[in-house]
Amino acid sequence: MAGLFDKAKNIYQLLKNVDFNQLEALSKKVDLPKVMDQFSRLDERQLQGLMKMMSGGTGGKKELPPINGDFYELSGSLSAEDRALQLKVRQFMETEVKPIVNRYWNRAEFPFELIPKMAELNICGLTFEGYGCANRSFLMEGIIATEMGRIDASIATFFGVQSGLAMGSIYICGSEEQKQKWLPPMQQMKLIGSFGLTEPEVGSAAAGGLTTTAKRHGDTWILNGQKKWIGNATFADVNIIWARDVDDNQVKGFIVEKQNLGFSAKKIEDKMALRIVQNAIITLKDCEVSEANRLQNCNSFKDTAKVLQMTRAGVAWMAVGCARGAYESALKYTRERVQFGKPIASFQLIQNHLVEMLSNVTAMQTLVFQLSKLQDEGKLTDEHASLAKVFCTMRTRDVVSRAREVMGGNGILLDYDVARFVADAEAIYSYEGTKEINSLIVGRAITGFSAFV
Template sequence: MSFFNKVRNTIDLLKAVDLDQLAKINSKIDLAEAMKTLGKLDDRQLNGLMRMLKTKDKKGQHELPPIDGDFYNLDLKLTDEQRKIQLDVRNFMEDEIKPLVNEHWKKDKFPFEIIDKFKKLNIVGVPYEGYGCPNLPFLMEGIIAQEIARVDVSTSTFFGVHSGLAMGSIYLCGSEEQKQEWLPKMQKMEKIGAFGLTEPNVGSGVAGGMETTCEFDGENWVLNGQKKWIGNATFADVTIIWARDIENNQVKGFLVKKENPGFSTEKIKDKMALRIVQNAIITLKDCKVPESDRLQNANSFKDTANVLRMTRAGVAWQAVGCARGAYEAALKYTKKREQFGRPIASFQLIQNHLVEMLSNLTSMQTLCFRLSELQDQGMLKDEHASLAKVYCSMRMRDVVSRAREVLGGNGILLKYDVARFVADAEAIYSYEGTKEINSLIVGRAITGYGAFVN
């Protein structure tokens, strides 16, 4: 450190001392000699002295470090533009969404007013090229998913279904005419999308056991069957419906509008997780869809799998966001909550829980960061996305469990947010492929043997 900088730091130190304190110091020590000594201190010693001078009261309280779940400073790897988007989303979620979520979560309602607010962020369809989309790296889609889920997983799911699964299906499988018709409106959130794949009787085995059927009658495609757990479906303008062609047994995709005859939805009630998300059972009864609304490049389940591969990385990032929100809420609580005359953050066992949570969170973040890099480099494989979903959803569960534990009895109250993260984590753990199915995908990749039941 230069002499000038040392003098400047010394002056800053003295500014922290009022005149009465200075007079007391002068009566006890030689200030001139003290100045010489201060000038010889290195950065670490000066910073330590500054922290001592900032002691607030006789209890030994001191300036506490900020609450930040990005312990390895991954945000430093973002460009200035990307960092601005991240902070814009974070501030939006804190200011506009956080005040709403607990009340709507409790009442099982969706706050429709947030759609107009989301429009201003211009973050829909982030990785897509053209059609009004931002065309940013897939990494930013992950960062955005994390920031939204950090405050509310339900909102993140609503956004991911619309921007990822619904728009992604059209982007990857639609004709140019279909893309031009839907993507610009969906990017502006003038039209909201849903994605119908899972069925009442078929979840993990939907690739080979899909019961919803489609049949061409010479004029229209006729769809029959049911879909379950379809987020946004109660109010979406268009739902991507996947159905098995009776003629050739191949899976096809369709753009089904909410006003289509034979299309109806029933809201799923009494959920313990993602209560803001409006999940529905969709019933298709001789639902007629014109050929122009069949996704022209969706001709087998492999095309469906391409959509899932693209969006599964975003679900892993959602798990990161859920874990980060729970960790930061728990850390904040432990600094304020006192027992035996001290903040519980000062207790050894509490610190052990916090460090375990941070270890899990940091490993999840670094894994997902690399996953998104692979995606941006065009190297993403099914097993990459599946491993991230398996690992992050498991570690997320551990983080939210520990967060609930350090809050004690308050951990089950909505007002402290952690209870909501605990409940919503259970939905993330199951959707976009269960742990077992994603484990089999990775297992097949590393052993060369498929262990799926035929």
């Protein structure tokens, strides 16, 4: 009798909210007595399942777990001070950048109003000692790159050029006088920098093939040549230019100011990726640079490579951010997008994609955490940085592709963010050393043979 009572109660629960006008209309389409007879034949488990399905699959409103790409809680290992800085940068990206980023990305324009707000974070030159810099860990620098990349890779790239490549060139290769003059205003973002290494016909072969030349005449150097893909160069105050000294055939670095005669920068148009970044072709035509603006501690490409090694690790972290942003956007979308009467996140194939995305993101995160640990211990090598760059940018491409896939047609719309992550991942995959070149660096380290031409 008790079982019959429970069954009747469950049937009542199913029908108690039925509108009788709807019930009358339904009776014209189905045999209601037969339906009720079938209900009466269901056991307790089947009735509970039917009730769950009819209430949206959960038996009521269910509190979903938080969306968090840090699945292994690696941020939990940070000190309270570092965690506070991470959350400070995250808030800046969420409140200041995210609301405007798609508009600027679509127009291929830079949001200059963000520069003074970013300066207030006091994070430029984070790992440098002195000159107004914070002297924090490389781990913290990487986490900041990820927090920026998680919202927008263009802003992360702008910051990486300013804080890493431009300031880093002066910090590593400059004299003490040059550091005192240039680093404090760059740290405060009162001066913006660019980094000019790549050329129209010279990318991967920069170590031995720069066509931009430098010729010394007394205390003046004359620079001639072109640079391509130079981020920030359309508006930078300070441009780090790498050129081949025609007298000793060695690469040297120069601080070229935007007002220098013979210097010009033209914006590269019609990019499909990192559209906020103002990449330029720099032309140097008998550009005069004083000996005081030659980086005094750069005597060959090996010195340039020290800067690239440091910043290549940051690119790996940025790739993690791009992947994490795509994953979290896709997860949010699949929990809200309803098809066949249920959120698509409840379907097996969608969950498989989400888990594969999270697996990649988590593997990348654990790799770069160890990478920065090596860097903080002074053990980072070229091959360490290159392996991270290869792996993280490859996995990022896979993550953003799956994110776009689970979002269907909406995945190609800027409104949902993932389309921007898909495009920007292609640029991250190629810059600061292609996959092939970085693979050869690692290959040389593990085999003992150099496969470079």
